[in-house]
Amino acid sequence: MTRPSIVLLAVLALALPLSLLAGRVWIDPWETPNAAIILMELRLPRGLLALLIGAGLGAAGAAMQGYLRNPLADPGLFGIAPGAALGAVVSLWFGYAASVWLLPTFALAGAAAAMALLAAIAGRTGGIALFTLAGMMIASLAGALTALAISLAPNAFAMSEIVTWLMGALTDRSWGDVWLAAPLILTGTVLLRLAGRDLDALTLGEVAARSLGVNPAALQALLIAGVGLTVGASVAVAGVIGFVGLIVPHLVRPFTDRRPSSLIVPSALAGALLVLVADCLCRVLPLVTELRLGIALSLIGAPFFLALLLRMRRGLA
């Protein structure tokens, strides 16, 4: 394990227990009434979900940036997150979300459909340009259908529910969500880590990568599966949470040797930390209603993105 990963693990080991105590009501494990129940049934699953989602999005971002050889790539660009969101919106539209399992199931089905479409369009050749365009087209289509669903919502309550859900949050999540997301996100992260060697080869471009033994179609399938599982499961349990996959690899890259493979695990750990801290902020900030996690991360992410663009511009000048 590399030094950045060890440091991040140590910080996470400290941050998770502290995060359990943080909230609108700060918990003293010895004094607060029903502290054990609150910690075990509300705060711990929420904290673990934050870790899982952050890890999945961080790993997916690092892998996608390595795959596209572009530091501005984000897993949301490739249609899987919008596909999952569309699935969830459909379940809310029809009122199926009243059942605990149906919303995440629909979201996972949406992610799977986006993955299948992406693989069907781009998978045969393994070409990166076609993959990117296909992903953007799927993202655009899913976004348009989601907007259509909102505009044709059967009633104001459904519309409000859809819009609120799309903002992403970890409020009121339970162990059921953890058990649903954990195997999918962990499997996806392992798949992305397995793609590391081929992503390193892509540092030298597609042709050189093939000459180094990379099978482009197999790599693409691995990435679609890895990003699909991590991002699809994240959206299924928490809604759309942007910017993690974009920001985290940038924060971690200077502390690694900059190969995509050495970025995936530290990005997963840093993503876990970022979402955990952001969710704590959402709970702690004294607002009328709890700040949505997706909004909080976008508020952090957008200025970061702009700063990144300005730094790149200075580099080009």
Add this chain to the structure above:
Amino acid sequence: MRLAARDLSVALGGIDVLHGISAELAPGTITALCGPNGAGKSTLLAALAGLLPPRSGAITLGEEPPPHLASRERARRIGYLPQNCEIAWDVSLATLVALGRLPHGDSASEPVAQAIASCGLAGLTARPVSTLSGGERARALLARVMAGEPRWILADEPLAALDLAHQLAMLGSLRQAAQAGAGVVLVLHDLALAMNHADRVLVLDGGRLVADGSTEEALASAIITRVWGVEAEWLGEAGARALAPRRPHSSP
């Protein structure tokens, strides 16, 4: 282990680019692929590396066609350096060269250090590639290929845009690799470099092999006139020849 093309034809985007090329290349030598722009040199090199499927004919490495080898096995045997190779991330020179070990699935430090030393880059291992000069970068990319200890080194215009000293340094490294038993195939535009440093030259024109032989035979003035449309004369002694073009052959 010989690398051979037998009656090889390759099409790109439905257009035939190579037509019926046959050549058997021996290890331990430097072979130059020469020809005017669009002659099919880069296509032939990529096809020899097993990266382009033949439309007809075959490429064989020993007894096996490279496209049929498992991609990693092919990568262990054939090191390929494309023209204008990009480096997407600002890795250190040592990390860049170590990418050559990917087909082996290890990060053996000995071959990486050897490749770095043989390309004269020993003092630069920790330098980010963005801080390297054009010549250092080109040598680092060649060292990346050599770190994989391939039986064949196939490089597309590795000397383009290098100054004289760097060209000679690169050719020295490649000659060392050939003397150690590797086969070296280079696409070269500079006919004098091919004449002075290759053991054999293949001349392509319009996707066909029009000359194949020793440097003196394949790059004879008559062939240069016919293929490049330029009347030219070789000056100097063997091993230090210079090409003196007179005028375009077909010009009034």
